[in-house]
Amino acid sequence: MSEPIIDLYPHLGSLAKDYVTLDNDTRIDWIRSPRWIGYPKAKDILNKLDDLLIYPKRHRMPNLLIVGDSNSGKTMIADRFSSMHKAYEKDNNEGVVIPVLSIQAPPVPSESRLYSNILDKIFAPYRPSDSAEKKHHQVVHLVRACNVQMLIIDEIHSILAGNLEKQRVFLSVLRNLGNELKIPIVGLGTKDALRALKTDPQLDNRFKPILLAKWEYTTDYRRLLASFESVLPLKNPSNLSDKAIALKLLSMTEGLLGELSELLSDAAIEAIVTGKECIDLELLSKLDWLAPTARRSQRL
Ligand SMILES: Nc1ncnc2c1ncn2[C@@H]1O[C@H](COP(=O)(O)OP(=O)(O)OP(=O)(O)O)[C@@H](O)[C@H]1O
Ligand SMILES: [Mg+2]
Known part of the structure; x- marks a missing residue:
């Protein structure tokens, strides 16, 4: 009779199980590498x-505004979505299809710079000094030619x-671009973005805000911690979703996903280097870590 296989690492997912027996440097590199962890709000x-992407074309397309603090995971969601809808070449060299075009808002509300960012993203040749009108024609032509179905604009609070006056003009440019191309526009930004869009009532109506709120001590938060634990290749279980440690992590990160990800990476590396092989309250309290607010006030 064959021996039953004993799972030495039941706290780990399959990929982390593959890594957990590798040498420390390889494990540390893996911990530092970017990864996607799903959670209900992101899935929502x-x-x-996805619904917006297949929305039938009409004159007034609905738009979406993803609002959240800095380091809350907005750009990660947009990147994840873009990677699920990658650009591809049509058969027989008939050109390229870019279902989702994702750009940064220019640092100031400038029509010409908005077009430049779009043209840069699709590697279109243009002269920065070309008139906004010329760039506009080029953008409309290329966006149509590349079958762009959605425009994502990150850092829209810029x-x-x-x-x-400049804000007003820029918002009307956005509105007209959406109308002309008949594609939804998705903005990502901090709460200031909401304030900015409110200055254009017609756009404000069409940008449905969706909030990526700070994490609180909920079942979803504890599940998120369990997901992090399952991807960090440590030999011993940390039980991160237990109340005391979950609350400690929440206060150290102030509910921001980017902070949590960084803190847990630092802690996991410390757990490897010290040989402890798990993250516990003692290890967390010994880390050189400042909560975001304290860090900001130290910088002032
Ligand atoms: N779904 C996720 N899975 C794993 N890590 C994540 C996830 N979302 C965010 N993170 C971590 O949080 C960090 C910050 O996320 P992101 O850059 O998306 O925040 P942001 O809201 O766009 O911030 P900012 O407003 O400053 O641009 C990422 O670099 C990553 O380490
Ligand atoms: Mg971002």
Whole structure:
């Protein structure tokens, strides 16, 4: 009779199980490498983006505004969505299809720079000094030619870096671009983005805000911690979703996903280097870590 296989690492997912027996440097490199961890709010937003992508074309397309603090995971969601809808070449050299075009908002509300960012993203040749009108024609032509179905604009709160008149003009450019191309526009930004869009009532109506809130001590949060634990290749279980450690992590990161990801990576590396092989309250309290607010006030 064959021996039953004993699972030495029941706290780990299959990929982390592959890594856990490798040498420390390889494990540390793996911990530092970027990864996607799914959670309900992100899945909800990805589903909404999927719905928007297949929305029938009409004059007034619905738009979405993903609002969240800095380091809350907005760009990761947009990148994840783009990677699920990658650009591809059509058969017989008939050109390229870019279902999702994702750009950064220009640092100031400038129509010409918005077009430049779009043209850069699709590697279109242009002269930065070309008139906004010329770039606009080129953008509309290329966006149609590449079958772009959605425009994502990150850091859209940058609109506020201009005076009210410039903001107004920029918002009407966005509105017209959406109307002309008949594609949904998805903005990502901090709460300031909401304030910026409110200055254009017609756009405000069409940008449905969806909030990526800070994490609180909920079942979803504890599941998120369990997901992190399952991807960090440590030999011993940390039980991160237990109340005391979950609350400690929450206060150290102030509920921000980017902070949590960084803190857990630092802690996992420390757990490997010290040979402890798990993250516990003692290890966390010995880490050189400042909560975001304290870090900010130290910088001032
Ligand atoms: N779904 C996720 N899975 C794993 N890690 C994540 C996830 N989302 C975010 N992170 C971590 O949080 C960090 C910050 O995320 P992101 O850059 O998306 O935040 P942001 O909201 O766009 O911030 P900012 O407003 O400053 O641009 C990422 O670099 C990554 O380490
Ligand atoms: Mg971002």
